Structure formats: C-alpha cells, structure tokens
Amino acid sequence: MTKTEKILLLITAVFFLLAWFFVPRSGAVRTVEPAFERPLPTASAPPAEYALYVSIVRRIDINHADAAELTVLPGVGKVTAEAIVSYREEHGPFSSVEELLLVPGLGPATLEAILAAGDGGREAAR
16 A cells, blocks of 8 residues: 555545534434524515514604505505505605504504504604
C-alpha cells in the first residue's frame, strides 16, 4: 500500500466516523421549536383573526390606505372600507380615529375592535 493510498484510507475512515457521529440513528428524533406560538394565517382563516394578526405586524394609515388595505382592520369588510375611502375623499383626511364614527356603517363596536387590535389607534391618523 502506497503512502497516498494510506492517506486516502485514513481520510475515508475519518469521514465515516464523523458521518456516524453526526447523522441521527433510526428512532432518534430531533425536534425544532416553533418560531411563533400560533401559526401564520392562511387564506381560509376567519377575517377577524387574520385582521388581528396583521394589525400586530403593521400599522394602517387611515388617511392613505386604499379599500383593500382597510379590510384587514377588525370588523371592516369591503363595503365599510369603501365607505371609509369615500368619506375621506369627500371630507378630507381624518383628524382623529374617533372621526371614523361619522362614516356610514361603522359603529362604536367596530371602532372599539380597531382600537383594541392596535395601540389605541392614536397614531393611525397623522
């Protein structure tokens, strides 16, 4: 056996020993802890649950958001979102979040849900 063959044999033996040490055996299970306590929302998730999750991730600016963006707010569907945009176009930007109560179809319960989902909504109308 030549010196080169001995070195190749030694490298092969070391490789197999390392592979044996690092590769899990059958029956050995490695678990990975989830990054989030709850799963990401899916397309089939209820709108209110999805809206709550999204409101945690990003803030919605009620003076610049289009109808599609506004539908992620809790209790705000397509019709209410379009009413918010129409009211804003007709009367100008909102000076406070409470001014949303002047939008037809948006009542105190919906406003409470929006405020509860965010940080009080005080910075939403800038």
